[in-house]
Amino acid sequence: MGFINVKKKEVQIKIVYYGPGRGGKTTNLDYINKKYKQRIKTEMVSIKTHGDRTLFFDFLPVDIGKIHGFDIKIQLYTVPGQVKYNATRKLVLKGVDGIVFVADLQKERRDSNLKSLEQMKENLLSHNKDAFKIPLVLQYNKIDLQNQGIPLLTVEEMEQDLNQELRVPYFVGSALAGDNVVETLKKIISMTLISFRKELQ
Amino acid sequence: MVLKEDLLSIGVHCAIIIDVAGNTIAQLDNGRCSFDVVSFAALAAGNFAAVDAMAKLVGEQQFSLHFHRGENESIHFSKVNEDILLICIFGQDVSLGFLRLKTTEVIDKIRLIWGR
Numbered sequence: 001m002g003f004i005n006v007k008k009k010e011v012q013i014k015i016v017y018y019g020p021g022r023g024g025k026t027t028n029l030d031y032i033n034k035k036y037k038q039r040i041k042t043e044m045v046s047i048k049t050h051g052d053r054t055l056f057f058d059f060l061p062v063d064i065g066k067i068h069g070f071d072i073k074i075q076l077y078t079v080p081g082q083v084k085y086n087a088t089r090k091l092v093l094k095g096v097d098g099i100v101f102v103a104d105l106q107k108e109r110r111d112s113n114l115k116s117l118e119q120m121k122e123n124l125l126s127h128n129k130d131a132f133k134i135p136l137v138l139q140y141n142k143i144d145l146q147n148q149g150i151p152l153l154t155v156e157e158m159e160q161d162l163n164q165e166l167r168v169p170y171f172v173g174s175a176l177a178g179d180n181v182v183e184t185l186k187k188i189i190s191m192t193l194i195s196f197r198k199e200l201q
Numbered sequence: 202m203v204l205k206e207d208l209l210s211i212g213v214h215c216a217i218i219i220d221v222a223g224n225t226i227a228q229l230d231n232g233r234c235s236f237d238v239v240s241f242a243a244l245a246a247g248n249f250a251a252v253d254a255m256a257k258l259v260g261e262q263q264f265s266l267h268f269h270r271g272e273n274e275s276i277h278f279s280k281v282n283e284d285i286l287l288i289c290i291f292g293q294d295v296s297l298g299f300l301r302l303k304t305t306e307v308i309d310k311i312r313l314i315w316g317r
Contacts, residue, residue: 012224077243095220095223
């Protein structure tokens, strides 16, 4: 559960962008960083390789204002998507309050989506968290590729693959163009805050 | 957390208590520190978690001394309990040994407060 500082009247919430490699997690954060530049006081922190792939995580803190007199501070993280980095993914998931699963619409990435989601469920279990209970939003990313003639999966196929059991909200978007990036973020923030309130009551 | 005055009084520039998820719980500095504490906490938690995981891989419970020395600023990490870490940023005027003694004292005090 997130962190509440009663003295400073502050709530800190950790949201992690999870998903297969080259799926657009970092691009989501890049877009948010660009779009809300004025409201984000600090630089985005990225630990990445020379090839610009995420090595450990990206980190972006966003203040969204006050609720009941408490400052709400959202901390956005991404995990490294490459298969070999599961140990680091597990570390980043520690203390997570809400997850955005960024899936890749490209047909050839179907398997990676499935594997990544399965592994996420296992990783959450290792922190005693349940993918069916934690606030979770799916984002089917890269819809912009359809204009370039790249074979994409349909939304129905994505739903059947990933969301049949979970039944969580989803957005079809393009992290590169910014389509539905903000909507995804708003949804996960509101879901996380609602679940937070329930836990407190 | 008045306790951290124990650390600032010996010349520590900045002391931060964070949880292992990277949230800042408390922070106190000498007024001359101007770095981004929020990002620092996130990185520190990640760094600590990575070193902890490395320790487990080589069969250690943990590495008890976790410390980075810089030319002007050095960073010392210590584990308070399973959930929280204490980080001290200090200059060359503080000796590592003295700092380690002090942090051990402070950690005991924090544990008392945390246990309440």
